Amino acid sequence: MNRFSKYILFFSILVGVGFSAYIGKSIYNKESSAIELDFRKDVDDKAAALEREILLNIEVLHAIKGLFDSSSNVTSKEFSRIARSFLARHQDIQALEWVPRVLSSERLAFEESLQTKIPEFEIIEQKIDIMISAVERESHFPIFYVAPYAGNERVLGYDFASREETLSVMERARDLDKPLATSSIDLLSYRSKQQGIIIFLPTYSGEPSTLDKRKEQLRGFVAGVYRIDDMFGSAIKRTSAEGIFFSLEDKTNESINNLYSNFPVDLILDSSQTAFTYEKRLSPFSGRQWSIVATPSAGYITERRGRLPYIIVIFGSLLVLLAVLYIYVLMRRSDWIEREVKQRTHDLNEAKQMLEALSQTDSLTKIANRRCFDESLQACWQHAIRERSSIGLIMIDIDHFKLYNDTYGHLAGDQCLREVASELNQTMNRKTDLVARYGGEEFVVLMPHTRDCISPAIRCQTNIEQLSLPHESSPTNEFVTVSVGVTSIFPNKDSDMLKFTVEADKALYQAKNSGRNRVCVYSGT
Numbered sequence: 353m354n355r356f357s358k359y360i361l362f363f364s365i366l367v368g369v370g371f372s373a374y375i376g377k378s379i380y381n382k383e384s385s386a387i388e389l390d391f392r393k394d395v396d397d398k399a400a401a402l403e404r405e406i407l408l409n410i411e412v413l414h415a416i417k418g419l420f421d422s423s424s425n426v427t428s429k430e431f432s433r434i435a436r437s438f439l440a441r442h443q444d445i446q447a448l449e450w451v452p453r454v455l456s457s458e459r460l461a462f463e464e465s466l467q468t469k470i471p472e473f474e475i476i477e478q479k480i481d482i483m484i485s486a487v488e489r490e491s492h493f494p495i496f497y498v499a500p501y502a503g504n505e506r507v508l509g510y511d512f513a514s515r516e517e518t519l520s521v522m523e524r525a526r527d528l529d530k531p532l533a534t535s536s537i538d539l540l541s542y543r544s545k546q547q548g549i550i551i552f553l554p555t556y557s558g559e560p561s562t563l564d565k566r567k568e569q570l571r572g573f574v575a576g577v578y579r580i581d582d583m584f585g586s587a588i589k590r591t592s593a594e595g596i597f598f599s600l601e602d603k604t605n606e607s608i609n610n611l612y613s614n615f616p617v618d619l620i621l622d623s624s625q626t627a628f629t630y631e632k633r634l635s636p637f638s639g640r641q642w643s644i645v646a647t648p649s650a651g652y653i654t655e656r657r658g659r660l661p662y663i664i665v666i667f668g669s670l671l672v673l674l675a676v677l678y679i680y681v682l683m684r685r686s687d688w689i690e691r692e693v694k695q696r697t698h699d700l701n702e703a704k705q706m707l708e709a710l711s712q713t714d715s716l717t718k719i720a721n722r723r724c725f726d727e728s729l730q731a732c733w734q735h736a737i738r739e740r741s742s743i744g745l746i747m748i749d750i751d752h753f754k755l756y757n758d759t760y761g762h763l764a765g766d767q768c769l770r771e772v773a774s775e776l777n778q779t780m781n782r783k784t785d786l787v788a789r790y791g792g793e794e795f796v797v798l799m800p801h802t803r804d805c806i807s808p809a810i811r812c813q814t815n816i817e818q819l820s821l822p823h824e825s826s827p828t829n830e831f832v833t834v835s836v837g838v839t840s841i842f843p844n845k846d847s848d849m850l851k852f853t854v855e856a857d858k859a860l861y862q863a864k865n866s867g868r869n870r871v872c873v874y875s876g877t
């Protein structure tokens with residue numbers, strides 16, 4: 353398996369796993385968008401409920417104002433009756449109040465008129481933690497009627513003009529003839545630990561059409577004191593907002609004032625939650641701009657998340673890995689088969705070469721055999737014709753070899769043949785010379801490009817004699833000897849190759865006939 357294939361497999365894993373992760377991430381993102389939509393809808397529902405609650409609360413003030421508009425002298429009883437009916441339906445109202453304008457000149461008479469019922473009554477204001485008699489000012493805005501009375505007794509006579517921010521809200525409400533709300537204030541004087549707001553709705557004598565007339569004809573204010581926690585709580589109750597952390601912020605005048613929060617103190621939000629954080633601005637009311645900032649809990653998100661993205665990533669990656677593993681095994685197997693084929697081809701080639709060598713070799717003497725000689729002569733013959741070169745041919749026959757066999761036995765005869773072949777091979781020192789066993793005890797030497805064939809022939813004859821292989825039964829010599837016939841030719845296309853070998857054979861025959869152990873050159877007869 354080559355390096356390129358490994359890179360391809362590695363790359364396939366990367367692409368496959370990457371693709372699975374991409375699909376998983378896409379589904380995850382779609383889920384996130386769906387969760388975000390769900391979440392924003394929940395928060396919007398909550399904001400709408402809170403807006404409704406605020407509107408209803410303002411409506412209460414308008415209803416009470418109607419009472420004052422229809423009568424110039426609304427009694428405490430009349431006020432209480434109508435206020436109680438609203439209080440029963442609105443759990444978030446701390447108090448409903450009638451706050452008349454009392455000019456400095458009217459203060460004494462005003463206080464005395466009430467002292468008949470509540471002897472200690474006077475217009476008061478808060479100094480640090482205690483209530484004291486209100487300082488003289490042009491107009492006082494004391495709480496005259498308060499419902500429910502029980503629990504709110506302490507605020508009776510409290511002069512709203514003593515508090516700068518409240519006075520400013522009231523004056524603007526008067527000037528605009530609109531209900532206006534204070535920023536959040538603590539309701540300790542109402543014996544409530546919650547934060548609250550007070551909404552002032554101005555009432556006039558008659559129907560003033562200009563700013564000056566409003567200032568002049570102002571009778572007082574219908575005021576509602578609202579507990580923010582309860583107001584927000586009752587809005588939450590009416591919507592399903594489980595698992596959502598809210599905070600209610602007053603963003604009037606660019607400053608942020610936290611009005612309510614259900615975020616646990618020790619809560620640590622992670623990025624998967626804060627990514628969904630959503631701020632919903634409520635419709636402005638009574639001069640105030642509130643916002644709800646919401647973040648989902650971890651449970652809210654988990655509940656809405658499916659397992660599909662994770663399943664796709666895990667199973668997708670597993671499938672890719674399995675597929676690549678399968679391909680890897682196939683490639684390894686194909687490599688193994690390729691190696692096997694190569695090895696076997698190599699073995700076959702070796703066997704073929706060996707067979708070819710065997711088919712060209714004489715099994716006894718290990719020199720070239722007759723077949724090899726015939727093929728070599730054929731090739732050499734054609735070459736010589738083309739090159740106009742000569743060929744020499746020596747034919748060698750062991751003298752009286754039959755007697756040798758008879759004397760020393762066949763195995764010794766074989767050994768003799770081997771030694772003669774080896775000696776002839778060593779005698780011929782040119783690379784191009786071919787020494788072959790022609791048959792029986794006969795050898796040939798083929799010599800391309802050779803003019804002088806007699807010298808090598810004589811060397812063959814003398815070298816064999818000098819081997820001194822004993823041949824006691826030979827009538828020629830006490831050692832093994834050979835008879836040698838030589839011929840040569842410059843062949844052309846009309847030359848006869850068979851005739852050429854016959855010539856060598858004839859020369860050999862001549863050597864035999866003329867006494868053996870000699871060299872005869874073909875003379876043409």
Ligand SMILES: Nc1nc2c(ncn2[C@@H]2O[C@H](COP(=O)(O)OP(=O)(O)OP(=O)(O)O)[C@@H](O)[C@H]2O)c(=O)[nH]1
Pocket residue numbers: 716749750751752753754755757761762763764765766769791792793864
């Ligand atoms: N040991 C052995 N003998 C062989 C082999 N091939 C041929 N011969 C013997 O060589 C002998 C050749 O004998 P002949 O053809 O009569 O020739 P010669 O006895 O050598 O007599 P001249 O050639 O006339 O000198 C035969 O006896 C063959 O059996 C062989 O491979 N091994």
